[in-house]
Amino acid sequence: MKKFVNSRVKFLALAMSVMLIVSCQSSEDRKIPQPLQSPLPGSSNNPISEVNNEEWVESILKSMSIEEKIGQMVQAERRYIFPSQVKNYFIGSVFSGGGSSPGKNKAEDWIKMNEDYQKEAAETRLGIPIIYGIDAVHGHNTVYGAVVFPHNIGLGAANDPELMYKIGEVTAKEMLATGVNWNFAPCIAVARDERWGRSYESYGEDPELVSRLAVPYIKGLQENGVIACAKHYAGDGGTMWGTGDSGYPIDQGETKISREEFEKIHLSVYEEAVKAGVKTVMVSFSSFEGVKMHENKYLIQDVLKGEMGFKGFVVSDWEGVHQIKNKDFYQQIVSAVNAGIDMFMEPMKWKECYSHLKTAVEKGDISRERIDDAVRRILTVKKEMGVLENPLGDRSIAAKELGMEENIEIAREAVRKSLVLLxxxxxxxxxxxxxxxxxxxxxxxDIGLQCGGWTRSWQGDVDSWRDRWMKGTSILDGFKRIAQANGGTIITDPKKAKNADVTVLVLAEKPYAEGVGDDGTLGLYDGMAHNENKKAVEEAKKLGLPTITLLLSGRPRIITEEINDWDAFVAAWLPGSEGDAVADVLYGDYNFTGKLPFSWPKSVEQIPINHDDPKGEKPLFEFGFGLKY
Structure with missing residues (x-):
């Protein structure tokens, strides 16, 4: 890998002489790059590592022009920013939206892209590296060839903190293998209504379960060199059906519950994430008490940064500030900064964001103290997470290649533990x-169906007739593997099905993400259910053989009538790229250990239904239920 000059000697020189520089240098002078030689990445000549974090941040902050500070607060999407613009605008972060990838989406394409951005960042006067963000929400899922783990709902069923740390560790290593050092994960939403299209991004309906799993995952990422991001602050999993935004029925809507419930269910998980040392928090599109979270100063400044003592920085969601009502873009930016947002995810309008921030400071609509607070937080995270020493991530802990066998085995373990026998x-x-x-x-x-949304693309996709959507194995692959080794027979031709001893019926949802997956019916044959489910169910019923049904889904779906025709039923969730591990459990090489992270409703009219609901309605299967052999 080509090496490029970083800027640690620049930092040290500034840290040692900043008072003199600040006292005699004009704002315009401070913008002029000073060509200083720096040690290469990995060099033992690393004086900046010996400087106290707080002292270093304060010294750099004092030396920065307003343009340099504002640049750190702006995050642009890779398709809309050239590497040279990172240098010209002192940009603090670049990111990939869902499915946004360079070149042919290979590891070397990602490394080259990040090198190009980091080289330009190193050419600025202060040479502060960018951090590159991505939604690696169930493994490094945007990159072809990476290991894709079960979505969070399946990990909630597994309920294994040690496994969560290992998943965080593998994800970090595969991210660093592509030069990416900031993960927009974990989602710590406490999903309370299965009709929500993001239910599979939640570990479950119970805040204690969510915290139990999120904390080790955060540590697994950050202790292995990748910045974690708890999202979406706060209450996104508690929105009410019919209050959604952006044309969605529930996603991005209003969390209409009491303040006591809000604190107990939706804020408590962030308190635990902060205690665990999470470095960044992403704000939710949703509202509470009629106020969009992106302008909720009380919850961001007073509660998160104040009462909880969060020391990292807060980033907006994709153009999230645009949803602040009855204000133009300038006013939205002002409101959001003053509410406590430190970095702006502005994929396309990042230049306008930069301009508005500068104007707002000059006009006094945003105080310089608030800007300093935001930049101080951003620089602190970069310093503490080693971004200054290793802009592309510590290559010594990066995976040698994507999809290593040892990483695949951890994904297989996660699949086996996520299955729930009902x-x-x-x-x-x-x-x-x-x-x-x-x-x-x-x-x-179909590996595409196994993986669901947020896999290679935002919405995910299905396998084509000749290609897999991702590298991996299907559920059928696993059955064939075990049968062939033990004298069994796998039949896929319906014309030969009468010769079988048993039917295994694998139903599915279509891939989806976010509000696109909002579903008011949750039946097996409508909404986001796969359009071939009905034909398969009818075919299995006509055969009259003992029937074992698996459901690939991002939430419970209504099966109250159909389950009477099935001898066995397994919630397989969205297992990811290693579907063949399902067969290991169904053949009995491993026992079932998974438990429901959500109450399974009898009907859609019963939703929302949760185990701590004072109504006390009985679901089809209760939260925490799961059989063993």
Whole structure:
């Protein structure tokens, strides 16, 4: 890998002489780059590492022009910013939106892109590196060839903190293998209504479960060199159906609950994340008490930064400030900064954001103290996370390549532990390894369906007739592997199905993400359900064989009638790229250990239903339920 000159000697020189510089240098003079030689990345000649973090940040902050400070507060999307503009505007961060990837989406393309950005950042007067952000929400899921773990709902069912740390560690290593050092994860929403299209991004309906899993994941990322981001602050999982924004029924809506409930359910998880040392927090599109979170000064400044003592920085969501009502873009920026947002995710309008920030300071609409607070927080995170020493991430802890076997095995463990057995009449499971099994249904042999949204692209996709959506294995692959090794037979041709001993029916949802997945029906044949589910269910029923049904989904779906025709039922969630591990459990090489992270409703009319609901309605399956062999 090509090396490039970084800027640590520049930092040290500024730190040692800043008082003299500040006293005699004009604002315009301070913008002129000073060509100083710096040690290469990895050099032992690293004087800046010996400087106290707080002292270093304060010395640099005092030396910065207003333009340099404002640049640190701006984050642009890679498709809308040239590397040279990082230098010209002193940009603090660049990111990839869902599915945004350079070149052919290979590791070397990512490294080259990040090198180009970092080289330009190093050419600024202060040479402060950018941080590059991405939604690696279930592994480094944008990059083809990376290991894709089960979505959070499946990890909530697994409920294994040690496994969560390992997943964070693997994700960090695969990110660093591409030069990416900031993960917009974990989502610590406490999802309270399964109709929400982001339910699968939640570990579950209970805040204690969410915190139990989020904390080790945060540590797994950050202790391995990647900045974590708790999102979306706060209450995004508690929005009410019918209050959604951006044309969605529930996503980005209003969290209409009491302040006591809001604190107990939705703020408590952030308190635990802050205690765990999370470096960044992303603000939610949602509202509370009629105020959009992006302008909620009380919750951001007073509660998060004040009462909770959060020392990192707060970033907006994708053009989130644009949803602040009855204000133009300038006023939206002013309101958001004064509410406590430190960095602006402005994919396309980043130059306008930069200009508005500068104008607002000059006019006195934003105080210089507020700007200093934001930049101080950003610089502190960069210093503490080693971005200054290793702008592309510490190569010594990066994975040698994406999809290493040891990483795949951790994903397989996660798949096995995420499965929840909800019915097993007459002990039809585990399957006999020499059995003749007919496998059908849209989810049986499709890695795209297994992975769901936020995989390569924002909304995800399905396998084509000739190509897998991601590298990996399907559920069918696993059945074939075990059957072939043990004299069993796998049948996929419906014309030969009558010769089988048992039917395995794999139903699925279509891939989706965010509000696109909002679904007011949650049936097996409508809304976001796969359009081939009905045909597969009817086909299995006609055969009259013992039937084992698996459901690939990002939330519970209504199965109250259909389950009567099934001998066994397994919630397989969205297992990711390593679907063949499902067979390990169904054949009995591993027992079921997963428990429901959500109450499973009898009908859509029962929703929202949660285990701590004072109404006390009984669901089809209760939160925490799960059978074993």
């Amino acid at each position: 019915k097993n009449d007459n002990n039809v499971l585990p399957l006999k390894k020499d059995a003749k099994i007919f496998i059908t249904g849209p989810g049986a042999d």
